[in-house]
Amino acid sequence: MSVPISDKYKVLKHTFGFSNFREMQEEAVDAILSRRDLAMLLPTGGGKSLCYQLPTLLMEGITIVVSPLIALMHDQVIALKELGIEAEMISSSQSSQEQQEAFTKAKNGILKLLYIAPERLANGSFLSWLTTLDINFFVIDEAHCISEWGHEFRDDYRRLGELRSAFPHTPIAAFTATATPKVREDILSQLGLHEPLILRAPVLRKNITITVRERDNGWHNDLMNILKEHEGESGIIYAFSRKETEELAAFLSKKGIKCLAYHAGMSGSLRHDTHQSFLNDETQIIVATVAFGMGIDKGDIRFVIHTSLPKTIENYYQEIGRAGRDGIDSEAVLFYSGSDFHNKKRLIDEGSDPQYREMILAKLRSAMDYATAEECRHRLIASYFSDSVEVCGDRCDNCKDSDRPKTDITVPSQKFLSCLYKTGERFGATYISEVLCGEEKEKILSNAHDKLSVFGIGKELSKSTWSTISKRLIELGAIEPDEYKALKLTASGAEILKGKQSVHIRQERLTPKKASVKTKEHDHHAPKYYENFKALRARIAKEHRIPAYIVFGDKTLYSLAEQLPTSKEEMLNISGIGEVKFERYGELFLELTRELSAKES
Structure with a gap:
């Protein structure tokens, strides 16, 4: 199908209000208009939806959009209707009457877009019903879910390969924001895409400033300082557990912040009300587990905060991508602790399919390596997805503070590791610190560890400093706690102990922080009115x-x-x-x- 350029730009301006396409959008639109299969990797906020919403307006028939995100489908249908575009969704969240109205509109040729969840396609009668429609092309959103090598593999997505068999001549356009090379290949293979145009936008999100901080006892003060800087702005705080979401939301509410918790344990109606309250700006901040966020099509989220280490770089990249979808400067902050890795590792060891356990653990280790790295954050993320970017300059904490002094702690680390080894690898960091400081506590004396050569060899450092050193060694994978929190020496730790590997730490981590409260700075983004x-x-x-x-x-x-x-x-x-x-x-x-x-x- 040949579409005049003037028509394409006319729809872009008249319906969507834009004079020019964003990066790679036009190539995607042209591929769909020429009835070619398409695989597109575009970061969150890159304008993915327009790539398939615009061409269907220039084509005969209806576009079927497959998405696992009911909340996002709902919001996109509302947004399309506001643009005068006929669109509906069919999902389990609707009444039978609402579903029937959508079926009727689709059958009568009224709709331009119909959004469905992937599990619908497992129903043979639904698939048969689709064959009665004049479908111009299929859209597979969040296409990474089809890959067993991805971070969000879904069985329902695996069946999407059947679309090619049922509709051999209907083009398929697959979209995702996060996919490693292995996942990308799996997407193409599983969907049976035929000589697709492959478009891959740069991973870099220039408008997001990334900061990673160690989560210590005073991290709540740091959090409050960040929230003061974003007073009145929308944000998401990702917490590790349902309990933590509720406790943190209650804490922030007591501080006068319009805040609600969100997790999968809540009733469907309460989750819906919370979601709507956030979209309508009645709630400023959502404290949530990862059950929240993928389906949020809210452009004015100014900050995303993680209170613990994410499971994967894919999750992290997708979640920070909720910030600044409109292109305006936004912020992502990650608070982490060395214990995060081992808490999550324990869950993986206990509950993961053995077939995928090593892969999942490798992804978790990559996340920990990212948190503790001292290189450009944006470059590290890009490298993970086999992309390359220049260092960001001042868009991450590592680049902004690249001249921060570092201290060589190789010798203290060797003392700690030696003490750990000689006490039998049966104790936690606190006990090792007490032995190093020469404390004559009952447990130390009863174990006769006061007789060891390492007893008291670390008196020059405080116990809090030894605690920091132990955290650094955990971060680097030199030691790791077992299920009873007893520290174990690793192969990497042995290399340090033998003098074959050095250890450095940022100087400020060895210096106790003084509590401070920042005042709200003038929002340099917002114009006068x-x-x-x-x-x-x-x-x-x-x-x-x-x-x-x-x-x-x-x-x-x-x-x-x-x-x-x-x-x-x-x-x-x-x-x-x-x-x-x-x-x-x-x-x-x-x-x-x-x-x-x-x-x-």
Whole structure:
């Protein structure tokens, strides 16, 4: 199918409000319009949805979008309807009447897009029903879920290969934000893509600043300082367990922060209400397990915080990608502890399929290596996905503070490891520190460890310093705790003990931190009248019962506040405002801009 360039750009501007395509979007659109299979790797926030939403408007028939994310399907259907595009979803979250209405619209040729969950395709009668529709192409969203070598393998996705058999001449477009080379090959193979166009955007998210911090006893103070810097802005805090989400949400609520917990143990209705409250800006922060986030299509999330080590780099990259989807500067902060690795490793050892255990453990080790590394964070992530980028300069803590002094702790490390070995590898870090400091405690005396050559050889350092050294050795994999938290020497630790490997640590980690509270800095992003436009957007969203970002994204509001357009023509020149959106809300915003322009004159 040949589509004139003018038609493509006309739809881009008229319906979506953009004058130009973003990186690789046009190539994806052209591939679909030419009925070619497509495999696209595009970071979260890269404009993936437009790649398939635009071409279907220029084609006959309906597009079937397969997605595992019910919340995201729901939000995208609402957003499409706001653009005047006929779209529906069929999911378990709907009533039978709602599902039947979607079936009828699809059958009658009214819909341009129909979103379905992958488990639908396991139903033979549903697959047969699909053959009665005029399907122009299939979209497989979150395509990495099809691979057993990925971080989110789903059995329902494995069946998607049947689409090629049932619809041999219907193109398939597969999209994902995260896939290693092995997973990419698996996607192509499992879906049976035929000579697909493969598009791979750079992994780098330039607008996200990444910081990694060790989680110590004062980490709550650090967290509060970060939240003060983002006062009034939307954010997600990922916690390790359901219990932690509830405890942390309660702690923040007591501090006056509009905050809710979210985890898979909550009822479906409560999760839905929490999700909607966040989308509608009634709740500022969600404290959640990883059950939350993949389905969030909210452009104005300004920060994502992890309170513990993520299971994989894939998870981490996808989760920090929730921040700054609109391209505006945002922040990702990871708090980690050496114990995180071993707590998660224990869960993997106890509950994982033996066939995949080593692969899962390797991914966890990669996550720990990332947390403790002293190289550019963005470059480390890119390298994991076999991409290469220049060092970010000032977009991560390692580059920003590249000149931070480091201390060689090889000799103290050897003392610690020697003491660990000579006490029989039966004790934890606290006991080893006490032996090194020469403390004549009852347990030490009863074990006769006061007679060892290592007793008291570390008196020059405090117990807290020895604790820090032990954490560094755990981070580096030189020692690891068993199920009883007794430390064991590893092959890497033996190399350090023999003098074949040195150990360094950042100087500030050896110096006790002083508590401090930051004050809210001026938001350098927001123009003078941004809050006026934000208030109008909130009012419109409430009246229409839709999330605020669906009215206009923050980036569009910033442009409105900066330019103060006073005519339709001027307003349509702003990115994100097309004819459809202008017809719905344009006059209300023009009324405000004229009022504000009068103040300026």
